[in-house]
Amino acid sequence: MFGLISRPDTVQRDTLQNIINTKEYTLNFIKAEHYKKAHQTSARYDIGISEFEKAGFDEIYLPGCHAPFVKDAVVKIAMKLEECIPITLNDTILMIGSVMQIELDDKMLNEDGFVNLTSSEALISQGLDAYFTSQEIGRLPYAKP
Amino acid sequence: MFGLISRPDTVQRDTLQNIINTKEYTLNFIKAEHYKKAHQTSARYDIGISEFEKAGFDEIYLPGCHAPFVKDAVVKIAMKLEECIPITLNDTILMIGSVMQIELDDKMLNEDGFVNLTSSEALISQGLDAYFTSQEIGRLPYAKP
Numbered sequence: 001m002f003g004l005i006s007r008p009d010t011v012q013r014d015t016l017q018n019i020i021n022t023k024e025y026t027l028n029f030i031k032a033e034h035y036k037k038a039h040q041t042s043a044r045y046d047i048g049i050s051e052f053e054k055a056g057f058d059e060i061y062l063p064g065c066h067a068p069f070v071k072d073a074v075v076k077i078a079m080k081l082e083e084c085i086p087i088t089l090n091d092t093i094l095m096i097g098s099v100m101q102i103e104l105d106d107k108m109l110n111e112d113g114f115v116n117l118t119s120s121e122a123l124i125s126q127g128l129d130a131y132f133t134s135q136e137i138g139r140l141p142y143a144k145p
Numbered sequence: 146m147f148g149l150i151s152r153p154d155t156v157q158r159d160t161l162q163n164i165i166n167t168k169e170y171t172l173n174f175i176k177a178e179h180y181k182k183a184h185q186t187s188a189r190y191d192i193g194i195s196e197f198e199k200a201g202f203d204e205i206y207l208p209g210c211h212a213p214f215v216k217d218a219v220v221k222i223a224m225k226l227e228e229c230i231p232i233t234l235n236d237t238i239l240m241i242g243s244v245m246q247i248e249l250d251d252k253m254l255n256e257d258g259f260v261n262l263t264s265s266e267a268l269i270s271q272g273l274d275a276y277f278t279s280q281e282i283g284r285l286p287y288a289k290p
Contacts, residue, residue: 039285041288042288082234083234087228089241094239096232114272123282124269127259129285130283130284131285133279134277134278134280135277136276137177137268137276137277138275139275140180140184140276143186145189145190145194
């Protein structure tokens, strides 16, 4: 399983350099009620400053991953950096990582492996500044002609 | 403005080949009430079959783009294919397109350019088979340390 993130390469980005150096990073799904803290982690802090701490999130370390997780995250994903692809068209870098480990509450996991993000009030964002919760409509079977 | 889509290159994908041939495609934001039709467009139809038509969507063509739009889409985006980047790690192709034109109802557009997708009941998906609507929590100002 792979995850994609793209980051501008034209401004100082300590998060990007940190991931390239350590080859590990985490993805954290935040509860909607913490949206202000989540937004605050986007501020441009100086090198060596933990944006988790500054935003008011507690960090936690889990076995098998050197990067910190957000303690209160409803889904915690440990990622290993596999490849960085420069996208010259818009001066960004595409980071491709593989999933090493996922931690979540058993109650969120359906029998078929579906992760119920709505019931855990996971935060959704649009653009860089708008935040939402989701309401489930339904799931559909594999579509055939 | 750029948009990213990745597609498997190991199975027959007429949509991908069609975009490579014509260099144009459209992105269509669907109303939540049409989620069953939207899902049906993912079925693997034979070459030459319009998945819009088979799913029950009416097509519409707009000036400046040769690819069809979904008539009832609340946001219609005309895209020009700029680059295809093969991602060998998981046998997918990353398509990068530039936005040629966006059509939406003036009522969806805030004064600062923000597009209100919640009020127009735009459909959200998770994975390949789960569908949601969104409820707005709020927007936040640019975060500073």
